[in-house]
Amino acid sequence: MNIILFDGKEYSDLLPLTFTRPVAELRMGILTFAERWKLIFQTEKISYLTQRYLSEKYTLQNEEENVFINPAYFPNQDFIYQLKNLKFGEAFYYQEELVAAKTTLENFQLNNFVKKIDITFESFHIQYPWDLFTYNSDAITYDFQLITQGRKSCTLSNTVKIIGDPSQLFVEEGAVAECAILNTKEGPIYLGKNSEIMEGAMIRGSFALGTGSKINMGAKVYGGTTVGPYSKVGGEVNNIIILGYSNKGHDGFVGNSVIGEWCNLGADTNSSNLKNNYAEVKLWNYKKQKFIKSGLQFAGMIMGDHSKSAINTQFNTGTVVGVSANIFTSGFPPNIIKSFSWGGKSESPNFKLEQAYEVAERTMKRRGIELSEQDKKIIEYIYNNYQ
Template structure:
């Protein structure tokens, strides 16, 4: 079966996270959105992406004529997968305005919706159409992913130096944890391959610590949190998602937040996740071009790929930071920081593209990954597309 993961009409509402990736590459729970589907379908299936043109070199589209298009923003369960697999050619599965999947020869979603028979899906699912949906759905998705990944398997041994509360703890091969408190009564705790929890850490699940990720000494985690591959985290973290390859390695609070890849949070930096008047949080919406309501009382920091902040940075409730921003200095910076901005509470200037790429190359080199021309071209498009927001 040839699967094509398509970005739906809501993808721009997921900016800045989708500036540099298709929707399928976002992470919620343990797995990325595409991995949730592939593990339930058949991981031997071929798959590709229908996304923005400037992303298509890195995330190409491969058509075979009889393709199954899947909306990865819809998080699957067994019932939904069964309904999708039952689709015949020229049939689409929808719920309201949400196109879930279609089996068609058409590569354009608009044509597919017009030319196929529509079947209504009556079941429930989590739908990721805003950045804050990643952390607000993280507890439920972590539970589903944990059950899916660990079914019929046995955890690697857990050291007796740890204090264990509850039994929903699973270690993959090479995972290490010593002298920590692990409480899985409120959510499962999953440690990916070659991950590590250092001594003195206190974990109240759910927690997904993905492969090669690290929790540093005396880290405190509570409220479903995901630390993506090759990330390092310390301090206090509540109900947050780190997609991967990012660091928050020191003391300071991160709550109800999402960090992209290649981000770095300086020591003793904090974000607010609750307004002083306890009102609903609004955050910047790229489509509307203004601050839009979230329906949430708790919402912290949304940060795009390659952005960094210096030590003691203070982020206000509901702050959105674009791609490749560099933030530093005292006081609270504004709560929408455009991509390629350089500065802080005293004001911002444009972060020169060549300087941003030099930093990105050095950061990626530390993980033995090259900033190649494909990645650089994507970041150049983001720089150009966001120029007016810096104006």
């Protein structure tokens, strides 16, 4: 089965997180959407139908018969069963939106299907960035069962205090922890390969720690939190997702937020997740070019890839930060910080493109990864089209 994950209309509403990736490469739960579908179908034959400027890095593998899936629709058993029984030429629709199809690339692009089937959809649909942290706890539980079924967990040091059901803790090879408290009463805890939890950390499930990531000494981590691969977390976090390769290593609070890749939050960076008047939080929507209602009382920050904050930065409730922004001026930054901002204020100048490359190269080099020409082209496209 050749699976192609396609960007639906959600792509524009999921900016700034999708400036640098297709929807399928977003992380929620333990896995990215693409990783989840690979496990579900037990295949490596997964590719992307995405924006043209992203397609050189996130390539399309076309065959005579393809299964197209909109990854913004989170799977459940009924949906998976229906997909596996989808016949060639058929397409699934939910509330008049295309969810999946089995056909040729040409017919898919022409919206030419032999049969259009309306389906009921009982799982959750990711439409906006804040949906990622809203449903993250459920996604962690789903992924935990998917990944650990039939497998045996490694063990941790006997200095670790486990509260709750030990079977809801899964430890991959090379993961270590000392003198930490892990509480699984409200959800599972998953520790990825070669991850580390340092002394004095207190963690409540549901929680996922990615490959090679670290929880620093004395950290307080509340449920619904995912720390993607090769990241560091310290201080206090609650219901956040770090997509990967980013650091929030020091004291300070971040809650109900999504942080992209290659970001760094300076010491004592704090992000408010509740308005003083307890009102519904509005966040910036790039497609509509205005702030829209989130339906949430708790919503912190959405930060695009390669953005950084200086020490003691204070983010307002519902702040949206673009790509490669450098935030360091005094006072509260505005609720929308443009991509490539040099300072973080609305009147701040733009970060020069070559300097943005240099910072990205230095940041990625620390993880042993090079900034590729494909990455540069993506950053250049964003620089030229989304300022």
